[in-house]
Amino acid sequence: MTATTNATATATAAGTASGGAAVITLDHVSVTFHERGRVIEAVKDVSLAVAEGEVYGIVGFSGAGKSTLVRTINLLERPTAGRVLIDGRDVTALTGGALRDLRKRIGFIFQGFNLIGNVTVGENIAFALKAGGWPKDGRKARIGELLRLVGLESKEDSYPSSLSGGQQQRVSIARALANKPEILLCDEATSALDLETTEEILALLKRINRELGITIVFITHQLDVAKTVFDHVAVMEHGRIVEQGATFDVFAEPAHDTTRALVERYLGVAVPPQLVPALPAGTIVELRYKGDDALEPLISEVARAHDVTIDVLHANVEYFGAQAIGTLLVLVSGDDAPRAAALAALRARVYGYRELDRRALAAGARDDTESEA
Amino acid sequence: MDSTWQILHDNLGKALADTAYMVVVATVIGVVLGTLIALLLYVTENRLFTPHAGVNTVVGFIVNAIRSLPFLILMVVLIPLVQLLIGDPYTPTGGAISLSIAAVPFFARVAESAFSEVDPGLLEAAVSTGATIPQIIVGAVFPQALPSFIRGVVLTVISLIGYSAMVGTIGAGGIGDMAIQYGYNRYETGVLVAIVVILIALVQVIQWVGDWAARRVTH
Numbered sequence: 070m071t072a073t074t075n076a077t078a079t080a081t082a083a084g085t086a087s088g089g090a091a092v093i094t095l096d097h098v099s100v101t102f103h104e105r106g107r108v109i110e111a112v113k114d115v116s117l118a119v120a121e122g123e124v125y126g127i128v129g130f131s132g133a134g135k136s137t138l139v140r141t142i143n144l145l146e147r148p149t150a151g152r153v154l155i156d157g158r159d160v161t162a163l164t165g166g167a168l169r170d171l172r173k174r175i176g177f178i179f180q181g182f183n184l185i186g187n188v189t190v191g192e193n194i195a196f197a198l199k200a201g202g203w204p205k206d207g208r209k210a211r212i213g214e215l216l217r218l219v220g221l222e223s224k225e226d227s228y229p230s231s232l233s234g235g236q237q238q239r240v241s242i243a244r245a246l247a248n249k250p251e252i253l254l255c256d257e258a259t260s261a262l263d264l265e266t267t268e269e270i271l272a273l274l275k276r277i278n279r280e281l282g283i284t285i286v287f288i289t290h291q292l293d294v295a296k297t298v299f300d301h302v303a304v305m306e307h308g309r310i311v312e313q314g315a316t317f318d319v320f321a322e323p324a325h326d327t328t329r330a331l332v333e334r335y336l337g338v339a340v341p342p343q344l345v346p347a348l349p350a351g352t353i354v355e356l357r358y359k360g361d362d363a364l365e366p367l368i369s370e371v372a373r374a375h376d377v378t379i380d381v382l383h384a385n386v387e388y389f390g391a392q393a394i395g396t397l398l399v400l401v402s403g404d405d406a407p408r409a410a411a412l413a414a415l416r417a418r419v420y421g422y423r424e425l426d427r428r429a430l431a432a433g434a435r436d437d438t439e440s441e442a
Numbered sequence: 443m444d445s446t447w448q449i450l451h452d453n454l455g456k457a458l459a460d461t462a463y464m465v466v467v468a469t470v471i472g473v474v475l476g477t478l479i480a481l482l483l484y485v486t487e488n489r490l491f492t493p494h495a496g497v498n499t500v501v502g503f504i505v506n507a508i509r510s511l512p513f514l515i516l517m518v519v520l521i522p523l524v525q526l527l528i529g530d531p532y533t534p535t536g537g538a539i540s541l542s543i544a545a546v547p548f549f550a551r552v553a554e555s556a557f558s559e560v561d562p563g564l565l566e567a568a569v570s571t572g573a574t575i576p577q578i579i580v581g582a583v584f585p586q587a588l589p590s591f592i593r594g595v596v597l598t599v600i601s602l603i604g605y606s607a608m609v610g611t612i613g614a615g616g617i618g619d620m621a622i623q624y625g626y627n628r629y630e631t632g633v634l635v636a637i638v639v640i641l642i643a644l645v646q647v648i649q650w651v652g653d654w655a656a657r658r659v660t661h
Contacts (some may be wrong), residue, residue, distance in 0.1 A: 147489070173572035183567035187585040187661050198580045200573035228661035243569070248572065300658055 090119040090285045091157070092252060093125075093142055098151035099308075100137050111137040113308040114151070119301075124285045124300030126316065127357075128331060132327060134308040135288040137252050142286060143175040144168060155252075173201050176245030176283075180257035182237040184229040190216070190240050191225040194247055201248035208353065215243040231259055235266035238381040243275065246281075250320065253277065259294055271298050292335040296389040304328045317389040319361050322420065338383040338398045345431035351383070351402025352412060353430065357421025358395045368399065369417055375411035377403030398425075446632030449624050454617075454636075460534040461616035463610065467538040469527025472598055473553075479505065479546065480553035481579065486489070490562075490569050491578075505547040507549045513605045515545050517612065537614030541605055545598060552594035556587040589656040596652030600645050 083099055100112040111134045119125040125134050140146035141153055144163065150214045155353075160171055164256045174205060186192050190210050216222050219239035238258060249290045255274065259267040276286050276300055290297060295302055303313035304327055311325040320336075323329040330433050338355070341347075358364055372379045383398040400412055479501060485491040486498040498579025509520065521643045524531035526577050527539060568582040584591075610618025617637050 134458070140566075143570055145569060169572040169574065171572075174568055177567065177570035179563055179567060181561075181563050183561070183563040185564060185568075185582050187588060187659060188581075196568070196573065196577075197571040199581065200571040200577055244567075244571070299495055425614055 090121055092121045092155065093117075093119040093286065094152075094154040094157070095138075095141065096152040096154065097183075098138070098141055098153065100134075100141060101149045107233055110308050112148075115298065115305075115308075115310050116151075117303055117310060117313060120287055121281050121284055121301040122278070124275070124287060124298050126287045126295050126302040127287065127310075128289060128295050129305035130331070131290055133305040134255050135171045135290075135305050138305065139256055139258060139286060139288045142254055143172050143177060145177075149278060152304050169200075173248040174250050174252065176239065176242075176248075176250040176253040178241045178253070178255050178258045179243050179258045179301070181227045182229070182234070182241045182261075184237055184240055184244075186229050186335035189220065189226050189228055190232070193229070194244050195238060197244045201254060211247065215246060218246070218277075219243045223275075233266070234267055235372065236263050238262065238266075238270050239273065242270075242277070246277065246283075251284060253283050253285045255285060255289075256348050257289055258287065260289065260291060264292070268297075280391075292320075292331060304331065315415065317392045320389060321392075321394050335392060336387055336396050338384065338385050338396050340398065340430055345427060348382075348400055348427075349378075349402050352408060353380075353398065353400050353411065353425045353427060354415065355421070355425055356419045356421045357396045357400065358419045359396070361394070364395065364397055364419075367415075371411050371414045373402070374405060375407045375414065377401055377407050377411045379411070395441055446630060446636070449630060450636055452467040453620055453624070454640075456655055457620040457642075458587070459535075460614075461603065461606050461610075463534050463597060463617070464538040464541055464606045464616055466616070467547040468541035468596070468602050468606075469540040469599050472602070473595060473619050475546045475600075477548025477553050478552040480557060482561075483550065483554045484557045485575060485579075487558075489567070490565050491575050505550050508547040509551065514608055516540065517609060521612075532613040534615045536539055537616065537646040538611060542603055544605060545602055548601065549594065549649065550597050552597060553587075553591060556590035556594055557583055559590055560586045567644065585659075590661045592652055592656040593658065594614035596648060596656075599652075603641070603645065603648075 095115055095205075097119050098112060098115045099110065102109040102110070102111060113134075115138060127138060129135050137146050139150050144153065144156075144160065148161060154219075155171065160168075161177050163171055163440050185196065188196075194212045194215055195208050198211055198259075203211060205216075212225060213222070216225055219242050221236060221239050221243070224232065224240070225238065229240065230231045232240065245261045253274070258274075260271060271294060274285060275289075278282055278298075285298075285383065287294065287299065296375075299316040301353065304319065304325060305329040306310070312319060312323065312328050319328060320332050323332045336357070340353075356364065368379050368381070378401070379398040381397060382400055384395070385397075386393050386395040399415075401408055401409070412424075445630050451658060482501055483498060485503075486494040493526060508516070517540045521525040521531050524536045524539050528535055530536060531540075564582060565578070566587065568578045573581065578596075607618025607621065610616045610620070611622050617640065621634055621637045623639065
């Protein structure tokens with residue numbers, strides 16, 4: 070159940086995947102660079118619509134054009150073709166004061182934080198407030214308010230270099246929110262952070278999304294981030310969006326090879342190659358199931374009914390919001406006929422079924438071919 | 443020996459004052475105008491500001507043209523101009539004018555490179571706040587470029603002290619003039635040694651103060 074490219078956004082700002090009014094609409098946007106005589110098509114004919122108040126994710130391998138795409142939204146990168154609409158208004162050709170006013174409504178946070186290193190945390194935020202035209206006496210209070218929001222009350226007079234990566238990203242979030250934007254763009258905002266800090270930053274962004282109603286567009290190659298916070302997701306490859314839809318749907322039933330490769334890499338389970346030769350004879354199968362289907366009863370039921378042995382080699386459950394995707398690697402052994410019947414029974418009960426090649430497993434390679442960007 | 447002390451006593455104060463006058467005037471003019479030209483080059487070069495290949499190329503060419511002349515030659519070339527401006531080119535003010543004309547493009551390149559070192563990601567962040575170009579220059583580019591900028595001022599002052607000795611050779615005054623007149627033309631080795639020591643000490647102190655200041659503004 071995944072919407073295909075270009076299906077959601079047509080020429081107007083009308084429809085989004087979730088049915089709400091689109092805050093951001095990209096309408097057949099392309100970005101082409103000319104670099105030393107070479108033509109690089111970073112973004113090719115991308116259309117998408119982001120609904121008000123949602124967290125919209127764009128995932129893909131590095132070099133897919135995600136960063137260029139997100140930069141078209143606040144026109145850091147101007148589309149060479151197509152239109153950018155914010156709240157239904159075409160902003161593609163804005164310049165000067167009108168463009169600056171638009172940017173004040175769109176916060177932006179980056180992988181590298183991009184704080185002004187030689188001035189204090191307070192002055193970093195004051196920079197954005199000055200841009201937003203805040204009077205001097207109003208700034209002080211607003212800085213305090215923003216630092217409280219991101220949990221860094223005591224750091225106003227610190228310099229960025231004295232802060233941890235997570236703290237620096239909090240400062241950059243405070244700076245991005247300074248002028249009360251409606252939209253927050255995040256470009257690999259957690260990719261430079263460790264796992265724990267990533268979770269803290271995601272929780273903060275989620276809170277901002279919920280409490281302040283700010284629409285978030287988040288670019289990442291980390292599927293952990295995708296499954297934790299995205300409502301909708303678009304998968305990008307070679308400058309195109311190859312698949313988009315509700316996050317759970319896209320990851321549960323990836324329609325495109327790139328999505329499958331990403332999901333495989335993330336959900337895929339593996340047996341240590343050196344253990345494979347020691348496994349008893351039989352068929353190794355990867356089963357994938359959705360939601361709360363408990364597979365344990367199914368497995369024992371199938372094993373009993375067909376008189377085969379089913380060993381669970383590896384199991385993994387990932388939650389996408391409230392919904393789960395489980396992956397189970399089992400070894401089915403027994404005589405040929407009952408084994409075939411058991412496999413058919415299993416196949417009928419799961420949405421993802423794949424027999425794995427023993428030799429490939431032993432060689433340590435996954436038997437799927439991944440298309441790397 | 444007596445004559446060495448006598449010469450130093452009679453001339454050193456005035457010579458140092460003339461050098462200081464020429465170097466300070468040229469530094470101030472060089473830093474102010476050089477910074478403005480550097481900003482013009484910087485904003486017309488960077489695609490996030492107001493890219494303009496024409497302006498950038500023309501201004502860059504003029505800066506390079508002046509810089510490609512060795513100072514000794516530039517000084518000679520400028521003599522008629524200085525004459526036109528103040529009448530007598532062989533005075534500290536005449537020297538200050540030629541030094542300033544050399545200092546402006548020199549510092550323009552120094553400042554431009556200080557600005558160019560500022561992380562492009564930081565510029566994207568600054569532009570994304572909706573800030574105007576002057577706000578970005580003052581609030582983001584300048585604080586980040588300040589350490590390099592200060593080192594550039596030091597480099598310029600030290601180069602100008604060297605150049606000021608050259609304007610001395612054509613009689614514009616200063617300690618260069620004194621070194622040539624007494625140390626070289628009159629074989630007063632003591633005077634020459636004293637001036638060498640003063641120059642070394644002066645340059646060391648300026649370098650030390652500059653490094654200290656640059657460290658102070660780096661966080």
